[in-house]
Amino acid sequence: MTVRQGVAVPLTQAGLIALGLGTWELAAQSGWIDARNFSSPSLIYTAILFLYSEGDLLFHVQATLKVLGLGFGSAVIVGMTMGILLGISASFRAYVEPFLVFVNALPRSILVPVFIIWFGFGMAPKVLAVFLVAVFFITINVSTGVRTLEGEFVVNARMLGADWRNLATNVYIPGVALWLLGSARVAFGYAFQAAIVAEFFGAFLGLGYVIVRAQGAFSVHQIYGALVVTLMIAFTLDRIAAAVESRSTRWMGARA
């Protein structure tokens, strides 16, 4: 790729975004579209500043991140344990499989209303929803990982004289960690979505609540403002997950 092409792509991207935002702003200013419905970039910016200075935006962001962290953290622990068990024991796998299929077919993020009736309006229903959405990705990915290790890798390591301790530290743990990281980015995206949706269902905390509250108050600019903040957080988290993923799987490229 020549230097000129290397600059042209990001330049066009920035230009397109600036053009889009500029047109939107102008159309709203000149009254060509109704800013009461479609808002405008400057109004959204003001709304974000208002949400921030009012003092509760960071508080709600924290609440969402806490739900996400607790739900996803427990999903990683349980998913890894389940995945390893499923990968190692064929009879356990046969026992659990129909239950997994059933729960996986359930639309888990809309179960939140049921959890709210059961556990109240606290953090528990939201954490549970995030957990349930993430845990299946992780379980299935880790168990697939363990099963691929079972063949050639384990046999080779045994032939080289590895006992179970060597197998655990040199084969299973790195292998499982890899499959975990491979599924983490996708699972994390779904978990974030589940956290926001869970906060739609009658909550008093979190980014999802800020969005629904703005809808209830017919405040279009605040809806868009909260969405922009959500987008920025989602994008940042996704970038971090992608960086972790590519760094930890870089060595794999050398094998091919």
Place this chain on the structure above:
Amino acid sequence: MNMRRIRIAQILTVVIMLATWQLVGADGRYHISTPLEIARAMSLWVTVPTRWSDLSRTLQAAGLGFGLGVSLGTLLAIIVLTSRFLSKVATPIIGALNALPRIALAPAFIMLFGIGIDAKAYFVAAAIFLIPFYNIVIGVQSIDPALLQNVRILGANRRHRLREVYIPAVAAALLTSLRLTAAWSLLATILSEYIAASAGVGYQIRIGQGLLRPDITLAAVLLVAFMSFSIDRSLATIQSRTMRWRDAG
């Protein structure tokens, strides 16, 4: 491994769980309802005609949104794929959009378009169109270059390549994406009905929550699960039928 023993253990687990639930729930102190109440609530979906209209509204909104979103995603993918420059420019922007929990857009769409079926269809389309789009773009970009070169050596011109390589690749990618797209269409419809609607399966979920009646809510959730399961199965069948030629190669 003894398959019969495992089956017996599975059946026992289900029976014990349902029995415990029934016994604890019948006490009425915990608002967890009972399996029998849930079964009764589910039977209402068969016997009560107003529920049929709830169901048909949900399916209409989901179906319209599905059609709209898939067409939009396919069209956009084809536009982006026609130019290498365009696809370089568009990919990161769409990647950023893809990271947004698009289902969070529901309140914005309700503000813009109201609470009718068309408003829900627009929301569903916005929530899903990136799935077929992404699948098609990645599917076409991952066409084996060796295949293209071979076809070229065999004397294929632009039209041949389009017909023999690109169109089958787009069709296969689109078909693969449809299962995920269908599941999300239904889910997005239910969510927007929960937030604001006067009818629909999602509306019934909200009613159940408001009345502290988990049986009503759970029956509706199970209905959604049943619908998405049957849609998924039929799409999987269609997919394996039409994609059979692939394995032959």
